[in-house]
Amino acid sequence: MELxxxxxxxxxxxxxxxALPGIDWVEAVAENLCDDHLPDSLVRLRERGVTVVPHGVSLGLGGADRPDPGRLxxxxxxxxxxxxxxxxxxxxxxRxxxxxxxxxxLEAGHLLPVPRTWDALDVLCENVRIAQDALPVPLALENIAALIAWPGEELTEGQFLAELVARTGVRLLIDVANLHTNHVNRGEDPARALDELPVEAIAYVHVAGGVEKDGVWHDTHAHPVTRPVLDVLAELGSRVDPPGVLLERDDHFPPAEELAGELTAIRVTLAAAHKDGPARRGTGPLPAGPAPAGPGVHAGALRTTGAAATVTGSTVTETTAAGATAVVAPAVGAAAAARTLGVRADAVRDRAAVAQTALLSALVAGTPAPEGFDHRRLGVQSRALVAKRADVVAKVAPELPEILGDGYRGAFLAYARTRPMSAGYRRDALDFAEQLLIAGRPADSAARRRLTLWWQERAAARPPRRAARLARAVRSALVGR
Known part of the structure; x- marks a missing residue:
């Protein structure tokens, strides 16, 4: 499939x-589109024969829970x-x-890394299988940028991606800007990752800009593409001719001629890479992922702590990474084997849930940092999450910065540092306004009236009173015990 x-x-x-010349396809954030109609611009692009690929950001396939059927x-x-x-x-x-x-x-409002461990791979593979079964077209997954690293990782990024592809048959969306980010922030060599991952599985490639601050690279999608990112693209292009390459920009949009210039730089980089060395093409079909070992059992759920589990007759056998085999548990038929494996898979998910909750709580709720993490990097990530919340809420509810003026950002940051997001950005905007009104803010009465009307139109017949808020807080505390 050529994009x-x-x-x-x-x-x-x-x-x-x-209006940009030479655009073969576009990618749109899936969550920003409606289920039953498209923006006029996308309709016109499709009528011209331009392919539109939806790019999801909220499934959380690396999360401890199975994918939400509604989101799928x-x-x-x-x-x-x-x-x-x-x-x-x-x-x-x-989340x-x-x-x-x-x-x-808890909602992160951001993409957070999963540990590159066998446990995390088990969870991810089963979630991918569930998603593949629910989607009408093939799925490709993107490597993400990370400010933080999990302790005790067992695989490199390339090994993790290669194992994921081997076990699920999923394709890859390789973001070269994210490889560069992980090089700066985690000391990982992009060339090694490209050597280890199956380049024939690449569906397409992302290229994006970022900025370095205090020794940390921030993958902002709001700055020009840098030379080091294009160098990683050249590394990839020397190995494979990617079916598609896409320029990402999410904020601080430059004039059209600057976007055109960045697209030209991408084309030039790929052409030079192909000229310097023969590329292996990555457009062929992938082998199918491994078949489930028993009724209702996803292959991704069969591997636990670095061992591959199989069902043979009435026995569940595990083969470790070192090649040793052992009978895990005799099973009475395939159904009992499936139950045995299901219990083990749920135990893996429970461990993942505890670890992810501890990390996210430290980032958004100020709880103690989990053991083994870099505290300074956690602080950088925490501040970045709060800043992103402020920026996104200002986009989804532009009336708030208009009403609050220069005081918007400071007020929102103060609110967000003590109140984690739990239900998305639009709910976050309403909760922020509610907190301001309860506190009798803003001080300017005209602005407060405007904020009250804004809140009333979107949330309830009248703004909450302090007593109602306190009662709600007590109920939440009791439920959380």
Whole structure:
């Protein structure tokens, strides 16, 4: 499947994207599209024969819980509406807590890394299988950028991706900017990752800009593409001719001619890489992922702590990474074997849930940092999450910075540092406004009236009173015990 050269479609640059020469395809954030109709700009692009690929950001396939059926159905509906050849998501977790840990649900509002361990791979592979079964087109998964590293990792990034592909048959969306980010932040060699991952599994490639601050690279998607990122693209291009390459830009959009210049730089980089060395093409079909070992058992759930488990007749056998085999448990038929494996898989998910909840709670709720993490990096990540919340809320509720003026950002940061997000950015905006009104803010009465009307129109018949808020806080505390 050849995609060619593309650009991320965003409403803010829709006109520019339509006018850019040489655009073969675009990618749109799936969660920003409706299930039953498309923006006029995307309709016009599709009428011109431009492929539109939906790019999901909220499934959290690396999370401890199985994928939410409603989110999967929504992504499937968008894929059908667009007539797309594939959909894409991320190797990340985006939420934690909830029933599995008997703790409040927490939303990161951001893509967070999963540990490169066998346990995490077990969970990810089963989640990918579930997603593949629910989607009408093939799925490709993106490597993410990370400010932090998990302690005790057992695999390199390339090994982790290669194992994921071997076990599920999923394709890869390789973000070369993220490889560069992980080089700066985690000391990982992009060339080694490219050597280890199956380049024939690449569906397409992302290229994006970022900025370095205090020795940390921030993958902002709001700055120009840098030479080091293009160098990683050249490394990839020397190994394989990617079916598609896409320029991402999510904020601080430059004039159309600057976007065109970055697309030209991508084309030049790929052409030079192909000229310098013969590329292996990555457009062939992938072998199918391993078949489930028993009724209702995903192959991704069969591996535990670095060992491959198989069902043979009435026996469950585990083969360790070193090649040793051992009978885990005799089973009475395939159904009992499936139950045995299911219990083990749930234990793996429970461990993942505890670890992810501890990390996310430290990042967004100020709880103690889990053992083994770099405290300074956790602080950087925590501040980045709060800043992103402020930026996104300002986008989804632009009336708030308009009403609050210069005081918006400081007020929101103060609110967010003590109140984790639990239900998405729009709910976050309402909760922020509610807190301000309860506190009698803003001080200017005219601004407070405007904020009250804004809140009333979106949340309830009248703004909450202090007593109601206190009662709600007491109930939440009792439930959380």
């Amino acid at each position: 060619g050269i593309g650009i991320g479609w965003r409403p803010e640059i829709a006109d520019a994207v339509e 159905a929504a992504l499937a509906a968008r894929a059908t509406l667009l007539g797309t050849p594939l959909v894409t998501e991320h190797i990340a977790f985006v 934690a807590g909830g029933p599995r840990t008997a703790s409040p649900a």
